Amino acid sequence: MRSFASRIDRVARRDLACGLLFSTVALAGFFDLYTNPQLLDSLGRGPDPGPALLPLVILSLIMFGGVLLLLKGMAGWASKRRSPAERQTPDAAFSRHAHAAALLASLLVLPSVESWLGFMVAAWLFAAPWLVWLEYRRHAKRRRALLVGITMAAMLALSLHLIFITLLGVAL
Incomplete structure (x- = not known):
């Protein structure tokens, strides 16, 4: 019986690992952002969005990319197919x-x-x-x-x- 890791091809494992890393980094950043009341209070006050906007946008993009990589890795794991072009x-x-x-x-x-x-x-x-x-x-x-x-x-x-x-x- 083959192990779980050997059933998942290398590309799918890499995508899953990268997606997990990016999602974890984004979650840690969101936690840090939302536990900082001084930074969070500046968001949405008047016409100036404050210094919390850029970290919020960047963390959202990192999380979006992490989720996409996780989905791609899961799809690759589910299909278990490798094209000749993916062989390095x-x-x-x-x-x-x-x-x-x-x-x-x-x-x-x-x-x-x-x-x-x-x-x-x-x-x-x-x-x-x-x-x-x-x-x-x-x-x-x-x-x-x-x-x-x-x-x-x-x-x-x-x-x-x-x-x-x-x-x-x-x-x-």
Whole structure:
């Protein structure tokens, strides 16, 4: 008889573990937020939402992502199917690490580009290539990847500008 852990494939176990980690971190943050009366009292007082808004939004996003990962892991565990594309080869592992290194390098360059070109342009220039690459990797269609990536990058830059600069008045 096989053990419980051996029945769950590696991808499903990883998704379950990551979802559990993110959900636990979010729950701990919510507990900390709601047990801090000074921070919580600032929420919803007049037109200024107070310093509790950003942690509340971030914790909600972390919890949402954790729940999605848990659901994905449970679905993978229930299906017990693995496609050949999910099998990791040494080249795929190196490629995955190279992409992560490129993302970190672009994050390091982002502040200097932002001071030179401005927030909106820098945010778009950072997000567009990554979103085009992710879309191309998913569907392998160049036109679709360009259209979706460029559009989503513009929407992301615009929404960041509206939230942080217009609504919250953060000086960038």
